[in-house]
Amino acid sequence: MLEWLPPALDADLVEAFDLTHFEYGVLFALADAPDHTLGMSTLAGYANSSLSRLSRAVSRLEGRGWIQRSQSISDRRSTLATLTEEGSEVFHRAAPVHTQTVKNLVLDPLTKAQRRQLHEISRRIQRAIRDEEGWQPDRNDRRSDSDRSGRQTDGGPSRDVHGPES
Secondary structure, eight states, X not given: OTXXXXXXXXXXXXXXXXXXXXXXXXXXXXXXXXXXXXXXXHHHHHHTOOHHHHHHHXXXXXXXXXXXXXXXXXXXXXEEEEEOHHHHHXXXXXXXXXXXXXXXXXXTTSOHHHHHHHHHHHHHHHHHHOSSOOOOOOTTOOOOOSOGGGOOOOOOOOOOTTOTTO
């Protein structure tokens, strides 16, 4: 199952948007980030990815006009990734496709009790894999430390990786 699920999650997104599940996750993180912007290191932590893998994905998304990279004003060594208006539109069109795919493949085959068990089992496995969770979008926490280009993007509280539907 662990080998079959990622390509199954990719299939509908790739067909409809030429977008992998990993790239969708990048758009998801930026869509919920303050000012739709995160530092690349923070984004890599969220995506559980190496900077090189993330950079390749961001380059592809940037080439499509969905993400724009810029240098951080507060730390010239850091690169920021910002979701463009076009990227936001694509994300909002892709979100229902992703949600339906997760529902069809993961949630619908399970009973309500099994979904609760899956949630608890997943949380325990995640804690066993790593003690510290990376940055995760927080719909309730819209802190604004300073302007977009100078804001620190080190993260906030952790939650489920792709929102309530995953």
